Amino acid sequence: MTITLAVPSKGRLEELTRDWFAQRGLTITRPGGARSYLGAIDGMPDVTVRFFPASEIARELIRGTIDLGVTGRDLIHETSEQGPASVEFARDLGFGHADVVIAVPEAWIDVTHMHDLADVASDFRSRHGRWLRIATKYITITRHHFAQAGIAEYRIVESLGATEAAPASGVADIVVDITSTGSTLAANGLRVLEDGVMLKSEANLIVSRTADWSDGRKATLDDLLGRLKA
Numbered sequence: 001m002t003i004t005l006a007v008p009s010k011g012r013l014e015e016l017t018r019d020w021f022a023q024r025g026l027t028i029t030r031p032g033g034a035r036s037y038l039g040a041i042d043g044m045p046d047v048t049v050r051f052f053p054a055s056e057i058a059r060e061l062i063r064g065t066i067d068l069g070v071t072g073r074d075l076i077h078e079t080s081e082q083g084p085a086s087v088e089f090a091r092d093l094g095f096g097h098a099d100v101v102i103a104v105p106e107a108w109i110d111v112t113h114m115h116d117l118a119d120v121a122s123d124f125r126s127r128h129g130r131w132l133r134i135a136t137k138y139i140t141i142t143r144h145h146f147a148q149a150g151i152a153e154y155r156i157v158e159s160l161g162a163t164e165a166a167p168a169s170g171v172a173d174i175v176v177d178i179t180s181t182g183s184t185l186a187a188n189g190l191r192v193l194e195d196g197v198m199l200k201s202e203a204n205l206i207v208s209r210t211a212d213w214s215d216g217r218k219a220t221l222d223d224l225l226g227r228l229k230a
């Protein structure tokens, strides 16, 4: 029975994903060209390839409308609280490494750990007349992590890009974002808290637990995973 493999259609994971499969002898083809969102794997007629943005792959794996796919671990955690329980992380792919971190302005010299941030957050309203503002697109991960740290006195400012610019421009006080080399944080005068790494992410081959695995589909999955052994 046919199963669906979703691979990134654009962005930094796209080419690396195709290379990763090719290194394991599987060629992902896109017969309709770059504007077509349907593909295949040479020699595996039971696998349909679909091209999606990385964040949509996370969402559809959790819903079970695609069977397996390549996306970042961070996007599974961010898409829903139930994300990690709805999927199985089958293979770390060795690229797309990024940490989801909490970073504060370098000028906040007394704020080095989460417990310092908790103090700042609880004083913020009386000192400044407003809540501490956190710029991020990682809303689920931020809420989860701050709740675990016992910090409730903050407000999220949703940011869809250039998040690191928010403190300098006055849009927010601190940020939660991904960092890889650290150069974007440094260029914007921000510093990661010493216990401020919330999640270590990389690209992963991920299997949906909520998809339909009956009628021989599991056998097709096992065949594919067998060919992709590290």
Ligand SMILES: Nc1ncnc2c1ncn2[C@@H]1O[C@H](COP(=O)(O)OP(=O)(O)OP(=O)(O)O)[C@@H](O)[C@H]1O
Binding pocket: 010, 011, 012, 013, 053, 054, 055, 071, 072, 073, 074, 075, 096, 097, 098, 178, 179, 180, 181, 201, 202
């Ligand atoms: N600088 C980086 N270095 C390595 N991996 C990164 C970096 N920035 C993001 N990633 C990872 O790449 C994945 C998202 O990739 P990308 O940003 O290409 O996807 P996208 O959501 O399709 O893009 P866009 O946000 O532009 O629509 C995430 O899992 C993320 O952790």
Ligand SMILES: O=P(O)(O)OC[C@H]1O[C@H](OP(=O)(O)OP(=O)(O)O)[C@H](O)[C@@H]1O
Binding pocket: 160, 161, 162, 163, 164, 177, 178, 179, 180, 181, 182, 183, 184, 185
């Ligand atoms: O630690 P670094 O190596 O500097 O990488 C981190 C940056 O990379 C990503 O941004 P991206 O390039 O995807 O741009 P974006 O602001 O549009 O998300 C991410 O959002 C960080 O800003």
